[in-house]
Amino acid sequence: MPLLAFETSCDETGAAVVDDDKVLSNVVSSQIVLHAEYGGVVPELAAREHLRNLLPVAQLALREAGISTQSLDGVCATQGPGLPSALMIGMKAAQALAFALERPFLGVHHHEAHLYSPWISGSPPVADFSRFQPNVSLIVSGGHTMLVHVLDELRTQVLGATLDDAAGECFDKIGKLVGLPYPAGAAIDRLARDGNPAAFSFPRPLINQPDHDFSFSGLKTSVRYFLRDRPGILNDWQSIRDLCASAQAAIVEVLVTKTVRAARTAGVRCITASGGVACNSALRAQLLTACTGAGISLRVADASFCTDNAAMIGILASRRLRLSAQMSSLDADIQPGWILGGTVNN
Ligand code: KG4
């Protein structure tokens, strides 16, 4: 059952072809260079780029999969949440194609699709997804930081989320203070490898709170005040590495502690993680250590499926079409503020 999937919720234009639980192609065109100049994603520029790139990206995905549009059994796209003008491009293109081909269309939830990205590659395969439920999933990127209890494939419950900045946003803002280009997470990760994580002490916001929410804006502010009081730090590369390692250690400790606590509270034996920040080497290593110590299995998405991609959209849609025969209307609207688990009028 080959499906064509589009993802345009933020700054990656993605198209993928999936066939049941297999990803036949997954093409992503990133707009990072375009937005770097502005220090963050500019919604109207993102939409214009999606418009320019979606067709070539889709054609490449079809060519790589060796599939013609006529052999597709359906078309799907991210319906929300995301930037309204960006979502509109992928969703309306998918609906128009489904209409022209007389095939079903399914609009899917971006965060729900992230729950599948750890299972796209590796073993056991996504076909065994149900064996690993319930689990607790950490979705951590520049736009979101949340913990989700996956009860079964059709039922999820958000346990907690950030009250202000996402963890990736915190990496990016600290990077800006240090003088690194946007997005700064990967550069901080690299610099931190040769830095001392105990060199400077930064707060671990909400780490001792029993709830599952996060807050990262205070941490970024404390780095700003730290640099205001010690501007000389930025003149020396080793101090910059130590600063990156120390700030990263604070973010990672909060994420790991709260994720493992949430899994324990929910009584689950499996943790998964995805989203751009889940590429972070310290986060991956420390999650593994904590999970091993707690007797919990860990499944982190492959780096290529951590960041936004259409393969996860296609895998979710494919399973939904098979499990619940769910379809969306060809004139369903985008849902920029769609809350995971919330109903949507399709
Ligand atoms: O999932 P993603 O591509 O897009 C959304 O934000 O939805 O995630 C991008 C975020 C950026 O904030 C970036 O700085 C962060 O992920 N990131 C990292 C790493 N690689 C990307 N943060 C920490 N360590 C990394 N290795």
Ligand code: ZN
């Ligand atoms: Zn995402």
